[in-house]
Amino acid sequence: MSRVLLKDVRPYGEGDPVDVLVEGTTIAEIGASLDVDADEIVQGGGAVVLPGFVDLHTHLREPGREDAETVETGSMAAALGGYTAVFAMANTDPVADNAVIVEHVWRRGREVGLVDVHPVGAVTVGLAGEKLAELGTMRHSAAEVRVFSDDGKCVHDPLLMRRALEYTRSFGGLVAQHAEEPRLTVGAQAHEGPNAARLGLSGWPAPAEESIVARDCLLAAHTGGTLHVCHVSTEGTAELLRFFKGRETGGSVSAEVTPHHLLLTDERLETYDPVNKVNPPLRTDADAIALRRALADGTVDCVATDHAPHAAQDKDCEWSAAKPGMLGLQTALGIVTQTMVRSGLLDWRGVARVLSERPAEIAGLSGQGRPIAVGEPANLALVDADAEWTVRGAELASLGQNSPFEGMRLPGRIVATLLRGTLTAHEGKVRR
Ligand SMILES: NC(=O)N[C@@H](CC(=O)O)C(=O)O
Numbered sequence: 001m002s003r004v005l006l007k008d009v010r011p012y013g014e015g016d017p018v019d020v021l022v023e024g025t026t027i028a029e030i031g032a033s034l035d036v037d038a039d040e041i042v043q044g045g046g047a048v049v050l051p052g053f054v055d056l057h058t059h060l061r062e063p064g065r066e067d068a069e070t071v072e073t074g075s076m077a078a079a080l081g082g083y084t085a086v087f088a089m090a091n092t093d094p095v096a097d098n099a100v101i102v103e104h105v106w107r108r109g110r111e112v113g114l115v116d117v118h119p120v121g122a123v124t125v126g127l128a129g130e131k132l133a134e135l136g137t138m139r140h141s142a143a144e145v146r147v148f149s150d151d152g153k154c155v156h157d158p159l160l161m162r163r164a165l166e167y168t169r170s171f172g173g174l175v176a177q178h179a180e181e182p183r184l185t186v187g188a189q190a191h192e193g194p195n196a197a198r199l200g201l202s203g204w205p206a207p208a209e210e211s212i213v214a215r216d217c218l219l220a221a222h223t224g225g226t227l228h229v230c231h232v233s234t235e236g237t238a239e240l241l242r243f244f245k246g247r248e249t250g251g252s253v254s255a256e257v258t259p260h261h262l263l264l265t266d267e268r269l270e271t272y273d274p275v276n277k278v279n280p281p282l283r284t285d286a287d288a289i290a291l292r293r294a295l296a297d298g299t300v301d302c303v304a305t306d307h308a309p310h311a312a313q314d315k316d317c318e319w320s321a322a323k324p325g326m327l328g329l330q331t332a333l334g335i336v337t338q339t340m341v342r343s344g345l346l347d348w349r350g351v352a353r354v355l356s357e358r359p360a361e362i363a364g365l366s367g368q369g370r371p372i373a374v375g376e377p378a379n380l381a382l383v384d385a386d387a388e389w390t391v392r393g394a395e396l397a398s399l400g401q402n403s404p405f406e407g408m409r410l411p412g413r414i415v416a417t418l419l420r421g422t423l424t425a426h427e428g429k430v431r432r
């Protein structure tokens with residue numbers, strides 16, 4: 001059995017440094033200055049140990065756009081970012097709306113072996129919003145799909161959404177909704193407000209998101225289904241979630257916020273640089289502040305990256321022609337450290353909750369988001385909380401280079417990532 005010794009680390013950033021011995025796939029011993037042999041020693045230098053991160057919202061672009069990202073390059077980015085599990089969205093080409101495609105993505109993830117790649121199944125055939133996909137077949141495939149989403153598009157037909165909630169309920173699945181009322185966002189290019197007006201960009205109004213969130217929370221309660229709200233972007237959505245989560249109902253609702261919606265606002269649109277184009281759009285300062293608060297108090301359950309790599313030709317063009325989306329996997333921890341930890345809104349226990357424990361619970365992953373304790377699976381991320389680094393899109397593992405954080409100095413560096421006891425990343429390099 002292989003043994004990895006993590007020297008001088010602080011679980012959840014608490015107490016004096018200890019050593020953590022990993023044997024095979026599990027944590028075997030935790031104690032001060034362990035005197036044991038190991039195949040590999042990782043010098044922690046006081047680094048914070050957290051459970052490996054779980055991303056409920058990743059775009060890996062395979063099949064179909066392997067020029068933007070593949071399961072392999074996306075897995076590398078994930079490992080370097082501290083992730084041990086990612087959920088690969090279904091808006092590929094062909095769409096992951098059947099057992100063949102989800103099994104392909106699942107198998108590729110296993111072959112690469114750097115992170116657990118869980119395919120998300122489409123809710124409707126071809127993401128067309130007209131007919132339910134074969135959800136049960138995907139659930140019972142080798143990929144064991146549990147999370148279903150038409151992300152990129154909204155399941156806007158309320159009857160289809162109702163049926164999806166009812167059907168997924170029958171096998172313990174959930175529907176992750178991209179909340180965007182399409183009639184309110186025809187031609188939308190930017191958050192509807194003074195900045196978009198001044199820049200001449202057509203608006204994406206907050207109620208386009210909020211009206212769908214309210215409707216779907218009502219449907220989840222009525223059907224007893226499980227709803228997950230993707231990339232919450234407005235203060236109003238946070239208020240709605242607070243209201244619906246406070247009600248005693250049969251259904252269940254969870255929500256995620258992206259790192260970019262925690263940090264960036266539509267003030268960045270001034271330059272018309274399409275690296276800032278994303279769906280839902282960057283909003284106002286007041287929204288970002290409300291989202292941080294909602295994440296801190298649990299109204300928004302977790303952080304999900306919405307990692308959306310794009311090929312250069314889809315971003316290096318005029319604003320209206322550019323595709324929406326931004327890289328996220330390798331910068332998420334840095335943004336969360338900056339917006340949530342440095343601001344005092346979350347401690348490292350809280351970071352473990354929003355980046356690992358809650359997403360693992362929402363998706364029903366039994367081996368992820370576990371306590372850092374003897375006998376538990378060794379899915380771990382080591383974080384140098386004090387180190388700062390400068391983001392360079394070209395140096396990130398993704399094929400696409402569309403990072404809006406280019407040139408920013410971020411706190412919080414991933415020292416190492418372990419997937420079931422095996423180092424997948426160490427000192428900025430992927431381990432194969
Ligand atoms: N977020 C984005 O702006 N783009 C995503 C789709 C999505 O998450 O809605 C993509 O697939 O590129």
Ligand SMILES: [Zn+2]
Nearest residue numbers: 151152178230
């Ligand atoms: Zn989306």
Ligand SMILES: [Zn+2]
Nearest residue numbers: 089151152306
């Ligand atoms: Zn997405």
